[in-house]
Amino acid sequence: SQTIHQWPATLVQPVGSPLSLECTVEGTSNPNLYWYRQAAGRGLQLLFYSVGIGQISSEVPQNLSASRPQDRQFILSSKKLLLSDSGFYLCAWSGQVEAFFGQGTRLTVV
Template identity: 90%
Template structure:
């Protein structure tokens, strides 16, 4: 069966510091990969998606970037965090071409202070 791992689970970072969240998927090949953000009182917002190694599409202009160095690895980064970057970040995957059934990881809680 497929599993998705995401870390770290919780982090508190000062404004202006860098960020790296990592996600890996097991048990499947060539998945679509996604980064979503969930802010308090709001639904989930798609930030980035990837259909293959090195292929990243951004949905929302922001202070963040994503990379996919390996087939089942997805990384969310920032060079300098802003207070507004605080939130719950979720990595997710779907079968290639079936983006209507998305499976989420456990999430990473980011607080920027």
């Protein structure tokens, strides 16, 4: 069966520091991969999606970037974090229709 791993679960980082969140999928090949950000108790904002290795589409221009160095690995990065980057980040994968999510990362920029 397919599983998705996202880490870390929580992260506190100072303003101006770099960021790297990693997500890996097991049990499937060539998945569509997504990074979302979610405000407390609200819907999901799509940040990036990828349909293949090295293929990244950005939905919202911002201080973040994404990379897909391997088929089942998706990385969210920032060179210098801003206070406004705080939030709950979710990685997800899909085959054709449904999305399956990781546990999320609660990022607090201080």
